[in-house]
Amino acid sequence: MTPVQLEVFLQTLIAGLLLGGLYALIGLGMTLIMGVMKIINLAHGELMMVAMYIAYWMFVLFHIDPYLSVFIATPVLFLLGAAIQKFLINPMLKVESILPENQVILTVGIGMVLANLATLFFKSDYRSTPVDYATSAFYLSDFWKASPIELSLSLPWAVSFIFAVGITIALWFFLARTDTGKSIRATAQDTDAALLMGVNVKMMRVVTFGIGSGLVGAAGCLFLPIYYLFPSLGGQFTLIAFVITILGGLGSTVGAIIGGLILGVFESMTATYIGMGWAPVGRFVVFVACLIFLPGGVASLLKKKRFGK
Amino acid sequence: MTQESAKVQKSKVKSQKSIPPYPTLIILAILAVLPLTGLSSYMMHIFILVIMWAVIGMAWNLLGGYCGQVSFGHAAYFGVGAYTAGILYSKLGLSPWWGIPLSIIVVALFSFVLGFIVLRLRGPFFALATLASGEVMRVTAENLQPLTGGTLGILVQERTWIVKTWYYYVILAIAAGTFFLVKKLIESKLGYYFVAIREDQDAAESLGINTTLYKTLALCISGVLTGIAGAFYTNYMGYIDPHVAFALHDISIITIMIVMVGGVATFWGPFAGAVIMVLLAEYIRSMPGLGAAHQTLFGILLIVIIIFLPNGIVGDFPKLKRLLGLRSASQ
């Protein structure tokens, strides 16, 4: 391998891992929601868009850095998500219908309303937060003068990645150590059993949807400095979240992280070595292959236990 | 789930008490004479779209409503049908109308292969896999530039007719054919197998129903019917590109909405849904002042229907009638 080829490979790998970390955070919210409620939430990306608008306006009006907005947007999104579950999805689960997939269409409706309201209020302008550090980066040659290859690490991408890791660890602790977290996991594993054990399943659903929304809200804030914002941005991230959820295994935190990283690296490698136009195909091929050959996702390999039948 | 058995009962009653043919024939007759009333070309365009969507809705309903396999990727079949017609025209110089018969073969093969992959999955996983299949087809069409023209799409230089009447009768014939085919299938033994699979696949399997066979059958028929609508679209619109023909939101999701709003597992549901979705969208969109908010209104309408009329306008028609009746009584 010539130095140039090595440089291309390593730089691609770095890009893939950074992207994967952020993808994982988007996927985490969905994996929780799908794991606990078996609900396909097609409004996931739109919730992220809402959080991004919150972070954007915080930046424009009060000069609050998007990274600090994580602490504002996440609680707001938690409330929004909880409200959606309590006032829209819970009542719908009660009504009798032939197909259980009604709820998917409900989330489509919610997504439509959110995206269109954003267009009405904020116009369809593309926006971004022009932070000073947007293009700052660390370069290998700055640390190691004689380096035969040049690698770079973007500052905002790295910060977003670290934030994502931090949030993931916090979530893992919450699910593993707290009572609420344990109840959520119990609901995910067996709703009826959890009900018998005295878990307030309805409440847990509301909390879970709230946390799921809060997580994707945090992801939105972390994406803002490196990406941009417009009302109809949600769709593509919803799809990415699905892929990660399936890749990682429903309801599995660790699975979502590994799934996100795999997807990030896979997409980057496809872009470099096959062609960027094909990257989305690769994404869905991995997805379908995983559905068929590894229905429990990465989590099933880790735990030898199958979720989400 | 305890509601399950009630549901089985209900749907059985529904399919046993088959609708007498008169209203069907009356509606068909009304639709057949519609172009003779001197409607503007614009109204004809809207009606053509309504009927085209009704066809796609009925096709989806066969697989999703009766057989319980909720597909989020009907754009894949629509697109393959549309591109069959388009490629025949652009590469072989044939009339895109040949696409309609040929798409039956192409889409049937395509659905068979796709079904082999996705039908192993159940419930939400099936839904997600079909959703992915639609997207895969879109990106593939974009990248296979020599065959599909990539994102530049295929433009049919001269459409067959300027007057809409003939397009209208073609799609009406397709719709009538689809309607009677779906009706015959559902009222036959096959229909019972489909419903049995929808209600409980494992139980159906244990009763000796070859679920894989019947699911594949439902998927192929549904796919072919959707593909025919796609081939018609190429002929009618004269232009397709991957974003138009394989649209996730504009085709796959709209199809589900049409059926859900109209009424899942009902014969007239897709038609009612298409009327509502296309006409209402067109109407609200062109209202001054409200135009910009039409997606919001639409979303709200959808949410309301799902929560209060979960079986759609047709499925919950008695309930709807009661609600409306109550209101007029209290006023």
Next chain:
Amino acid sequence: MKRLSFVILLFFIACLFAVDVFAAENLELSIPLPLTGAQAKFGEMEKKSYEIAAEEINAKGGIKGRKVVLTFEDSQGKPEISRSIVEKLIDVKKQPVIIGEYSSSSSKAVAAVANERKVPYLVVTGADDSITQQNYKYVFRMNPSNAYYATGLVSFLKEVVKPQSIAILYESSDFGTSGADDMAKQAEKIGMKVLVKEKYEKGAVDFKPILTKVKAERPDMIYMVSYVMDASLLMKQIKELRVDAKLFAGGAAGFAIPEFVDNAKDAAEYVVTATLWCTMAKYPGASEFAEKYKKLYGDYPSYHGAEAYSALYITKDVLERAKSMGPEDIREAMKATNIMTAFGPVKFEDKEGYQNQNFMDTLVLQVINGKHHCIWPEKYASKKYIYPIPVWRERK
């Protein structure tokens, strides 16, 4: 069931009467534009520009004494809906001339209908070459087609930069694809080697893998056809990876509008882009329009705005010259158009396989000190170009 069919029937009938009929004192023009969805940004800009033009025309007495009243219909950028709108305009509103639409795919749908129904259609923005190559008698296009977008840029390359190799990145839309294909052809004609030609899905988050690949190939110049935010992301990530080239060039669209500089910040410096128009273009009324737009909406318009603004003036000119308001007369008047607009000279010609196509000089902009300046052709230049450009490591 009977009642249901009755309800459905009622619905149909209600819709027949839904469209109102109005008196013809004012000149009503409905313009289809994408006002929601991903392209809404440009739809909005064009809408505002049409409105400015209408106001000016009305202040000067309207068209043939009739006041222009504009309404806009949202096509969401979907060809199917664009078609619905145009069918309605022709049938119900009896509009004698159609102007508008933004994307190439919607413009194609409108053009096909307009030509079938024999109503003149003025394409304002749709740039795909094929629109005016179909022998459509009734379709006119005021903007140069995609193949001509980069002519100005190519002459700049030939005379100033003289690059040996090129990397082309483009978005996977019909605009991006045809822009990239045309550039590849032109590049080979002037002896440049195309090292990389890659497309990406619009809305991609991370371009670093593909840029790393480009960096390894060391092309003399990088040419990108992208919309706004992809354009700024590309430049930001190019800066981050320190991909050096003699020239970074954009193919109009995203690179030519002020948001590009606002978002890419210092990464946008020295980037050149092909464009059809710029705010300081030396066309009569160009800078006045730009200033007026800036005063009203706080930002300068891009060439899309100028196209829309001028389109209404062309319509005015055509309708005033037309013998009657019949489509046939309007078409004849349209064919004979030869006026100077804020967008540049407009004349519809049949040549090089095109019909009713306006051919005009395209310009080159360069971002200098955080602002777009016109640098090429030299007769239109508002500032001297900066070339060669410094490498990333030495900036700031």
